Every structure is written in C-alpha cells, then in structure tokens.
Amino acid sequence: MIDFEKLKTAMGELDNSTVIELLEELMAAGGKGADEALAACQEGMNVVGDLFESGEYFVADLIFAGELMTQAMAIIKPAIAVGAGGNIGKMILCTVQGDLHDIGKNIVKAMLEAGGIEVIDLGIDVAPATIVQTARDQKIKVIGLSGVLTLAIDSMKATVDAFKGAGIRDDVKIIIGGAPVTAEYCKFVGADAWSLNAAKSVEICRNWLI
Ligand code: B12
Incomplete structure (x- = not known):
C-alpha cells in the first residue's frame, strides 16, 4: 500500500513526479486503496488552496494544481469507477x-x-x-x-x-x-x-x- 500522507504532501507541494509515481505504484499493485488515494489528493488540493490564501501560491499554481489533479484522476479512475451496469x-x-x-x-x-x-x-x-x-x-x-x-x-x-x-x-x-x-x-x-x-x-x- 502506498503512503497516503506522502501523496497528500506531494500534492500540496505540487510535486508532480512524486504524485504520479505513487499513483502508478498503486495501480501496478492492483489499484487497492484508490479511494483513499483520491481522498489524499483532495486533501492535498485543500493544502494548495490554503497556500494560495496565505499568499505563498499564485493563480498559476492553482492552474497547475488543477492539471495535476486531472492527471492524477486519469491514472486511478479505472480502480475507482466500479461499474454497476445497466442504466437506472x-x-x-x-x-x-x-x-x-x-x-x-x-x-x-x-x-x-x-x-x-x-x-x-x-x-x-x-x-x-x-x-x-x-x-x-x-x-x-x-x-x-x-x-x-x-x-x-x-x-x-x-x-x-x-x-x-x-x-x-x-x-x-x-x-x-x-x-x-x-x-x-x-x-x-x-x-x-x-x-x-x-x-x-x-x-x-x-x-x-x-
Ligand atoms: C484547482 C483550483 C482552481 C482551478 C480550477 C480548475 C478547474 N477546472 O476546476 C482554477 C485555477 C481555474 C481556479 C480558479 C479560481 N479559484 Co480556485 N481553487 C482550486 C483548488 C486548489 C482545488 C479545487 C479542486 O479541484 N479540488 C479537488 C476536487 C476533487 O475536490 P472537490 O471539488 O471538493 O470535489 C470532490 C467533492 O467535494 C465531491 N463533489 C464535488 N462536486 C460535487 C457535486 C455533487 C452533486 C456531489 C454529491 C459531490 C461533489 O466529489 C469530489 C470528488 O471527491 C481550490 C482549493 C480547495 N480547497 O478546493 C481553490 C479555490 C476553490 N479557488 C479559490 C479561488 C479564490 C479561485 C479564483 C477566484 C482565483 C482567482 N483570483 O482567479 C478563481 C475563481 C474562478 C471562478 N469564478 O470559479 C478559493 C475559493 C475561496 C472562496 N472561499 O470562495 C479556493 C478555496 C482556494 C483558497 N483557499 O483560496 N481554481
């Protein structure tokens, strides 16, 4: 299982290579813990928001964070979106x-x-x-x-x-x-x-x- 705290920190620090590395490791191990990984990424985005509010990050960082989150989601989506079939x-x-x-x-x-x-x-x-x-x-x-x-x-x-x-x-x-x-x-x-x-x-x- 990957270190979710490390994932959250990497997301908050906009350390894209660590985020992608961790998520690829999770997927290579079968995708277990993808829900927790999504939650950790979401928490990391809150950290980005706080740093923006305190003046440490700028709008460009928010844009980068958005792109990173989208990229992160694309990696783990197959393990999160569990199909229930049909159209209800x-x-x-x-x-x-x-x-x-x-x-x-x-x-x-x-x-x-x-x-x-x-x-x-x-x-x-x-x-x-x-x-x-x-x-x-x-x-x-x-x-x-x-x-x-x-x-x-x-x-x-x-x-x-x-x-x-x-x-x-x-x-x-x-x-x-x-x-x-x-x-x-x-x-x-x-x-x-x-x-x-x-x-x-x-x-x-x-x-x-x-
Ligand atoms: C990335 C980001 C951006 C990107 C957005 C890119 C995009 N395509 O969405 C860009 C750069 C465009 C952006 C712009 C701005 N942003 Co912005 N942004 C963020 C940031 C860092 C992350 C948001 C995010 O994607 N989170 C990750 C997702 C996965 O989480 P989520 O949205 O909560 O969704 C999850 C759940 O909530 C739930 N969910 C979501 N929707 C729904 C709907 C339903 C029906 C249900 C059931 C569940 C559900 O499921 C999701 C998955 O689990 C936040 C910080 C934060 N704390 O959110 C600031 C933040 C939201 N932004 C902020 C600001 C100020 C701005 C700007 C005004 C900046 C500026 N000066 O231009 C503009 C606003 C433009 C506008 N009018 O909307 C502030 C808002 C402050 C406030 N109190 O209103 C925040 C909070 C940062 C901060 N702390 O200051 N931003």
Missing part, C-alpha cells in the same frame, strides 16, 4: 452560477456514469433558470449541484429557491457537493442531501433513482 435513470449535474471549478464535478460525473446513471452535464457557471428548465423539459428527478467557492452556497440556495418558485421543488431530489459544503450549508440551501465523497454520492443518487 438520468440526472442533471453542473457547477452552479458564478463558479468555474469543475474537477470535482467531473470526478463525480465519471463515477455516476460508472454507477449506471446517465448524466446530463450542464457544465459550469449554470444559472438556476437553466437547471429548472432542463429538469422540466426532460422530466429529470435528481439534480446534483457542485461548487467550491463560498459564493457557490448562495447560488445553490438560489437554485433550490428557483425550483420552489417554479412549483416543482417536491418533484425533485437535490444533492450538493464541493469543498465548502457541510451539513449546516445543506440545511441552509434547502437541499435533500450533501456529500464530499464521490462514491457516497453515487449511492445516494442510485437510491433516489431505483
């Missing part, structure tokens, strides 16, 4: 208005698809009205909202409120995710569930669709 239904997934971050969304999307869910990916910076309209037009019952900026919480709330305004809030289940999301924010937003863990997100959505 459709859901909408997007990054909410004002937020352009999509790495987490894309990871969740890959795992949802592997879990037998067809994902209508509306992309990034998506307005509440677009989400409501798509749900209406395509009769979608499950909505996944992603966001990592603090302001994403307000956009998530605005999206839930838009469903209420359209009179179809009770027709849909809404799940939110992304680094700042907590149980308290879930309550504030008025969502039905929240998760920071991609595998758990799939389980929740599958249960809603089955």
Whole structure:
C-alpha cells in the first residue's frame, strides 16, 4: 500500500513526479486503496488552496494544481469507477452560477456514469433558470449541484429557491457537493442531501433513482 500522507504532501507541494509515481505504484499493485488515494489528493488540493490564501501560491499554481489533479484522476479512475451496469435513470449535474471549478464535478460525473446513471452535464457557471428548465423539459428527478467557492452556497440556495418558485421543488431530489459544503450549508440551501465523497454520492443518487 502506498503512503497516503506522502501523496497528500506531494500534492500540496505540487510535486508532480512524486504524485504520479505513487499513483502508478498503486495501480501496478492492483489499484487497492484508490479511494483513499483520491481522498489524499483532495486533501492535498485543500493544502494548495490554503497556500494560495496565505499568499505563498499564485493563480498559476492553482492552474497547475488543477492539471495535476486531472492527471492524477486519469491514472486511478479505472480502480475507482466500479461499474454497476445497466442504466437506472438520468440526472442533471453542473457547477452552479458564478463558479468555474469543475474537477470535482467531473470526478463525480465519471463515477455516476460508472454507477449506471446517465448524466446530463450542464457544465459550469449554470444559472438556476437553466437547471429548472432542463429538469422540466426532460422530466429529470435528481439534480446534483457542485461548487467550491463560498459564493457557490448562495447560488445553490438560489437554485433550490428557483425550483420552489417554479412549483416543482417536491418533484425533485437535490444533492450538493464541493469543498465548502457541510451539513449546516445543506440545511441552509434547502437541499435533500450533501456529500464530499464521490462514491457516497453515487449511492445516494442510485437510491433516489431505483
Ligand atoms: C484547482 C483550483 C482552481 C482551478 C480550477 C480548475 C478547474 N477546472 O476546476 C482554477 C485555477 C481555474 C481556479 C480558479 C479560481 N479559484 Co480556485 N481553487 C482550486 C483548488 C486548489 C482545488 C479545487 C479542486 O479541484 N479540488 C479537488 C476536487 C476533487 O475536490 P472537490 O471539488 O471538493 O470535489 C470532490 C467533492 O467535494 C465531491 N463533489 C464535488 N462536486 C460535487 C457535486 C455533487 C452533486 C456531489 C454529491 C459531490 C461533489 O466529489 C469530489 C470528488 O471527491 C481550490 C482549493 C480547495 N480547497 O478546493 C481553490 C479555490 C476553490 N479557488 C479559490 C479561488 C479564490 C479561485 C479564483 C477566484 C482565483 C482567482 N483570483 O482567479 C478563481 C475563481 C474562478 C471562478 N469564478 O470559479 C478559493 C475559493 C475561496 C472562496 N472561499 O470562495 C479556493 C478555496 C482556494 C483558497 N483557499 O483560496 N481554481
């Protein structure tokens, strides 16, 4: 088993060769521990965020971190996305208005698809009205909202409120995710569930669709 603490540190330090070396070692050993590796990479990204906030890293470092995370995910994806087969239904997934971050969304999307869910990916910076309209037009019952900026919480709330305004809030289940999301924010937003863990997100959505 690889050293997950070392992986987290390497990610935080943007030491790409160590990150890739560790993940390739994990895959060469059969992919066991891929979920823990994803969590360690995610924690490493939080370290990057903290260093950006404290002025040690710059936007260029955030961009590099994003590329490194995408590369890391591509290596371990075959061991994470355990297919459940079939197609149990459709859901909408997007990054909410004002937020352009999509790495987490894309990871969740890959795992949802592997879990037998067809994902209508509306992309990034998506307005509440677009989400409501798509749900209406395509009769979608499950909505996944992603966001990592603090302001994403307000956009998530605005999206839930838009469903209420359209009179179809009770027709849909809404799940939110992304680094700042907590149980308290879930309550504030008025969502039905929240998760920071991609595998758990799939389980929740599958249960809603089955
Ligand atoms: C990489 C990165 C970027 C990249 C993004 C590249 C991309 N294509 O996404 C770039 C360089 C573009 C970027 C830009 C900016 N960023 Co930035 N960025 C980050 C960083 C370091 C990592 C984000 C990430 O990918 N994490 C890894 C993924 C895997 O984690 P995740 O998103 O949480 O997803 C997991 C779970 O949450 C869950 N999940 C995710 N979505 C969903 C959805 C559902 C439905 C469910 C159930 C689960 C789920 O599953 C995922 C997998 O396990 C974060 C730091 C952090 N702590 O997050 C800062 C951070 C988010 N950025 C920040 C800032 C300030 C910015 C900029 C404003 C910088 C600037 N001055 O331009 C811009 C904002 C642009 C905008 N309007 O969105 C701040 C936000 C501060 C705040 N409080 O709002 C952070 C927190 C850094 C910091 N500490 O200061 N950024």
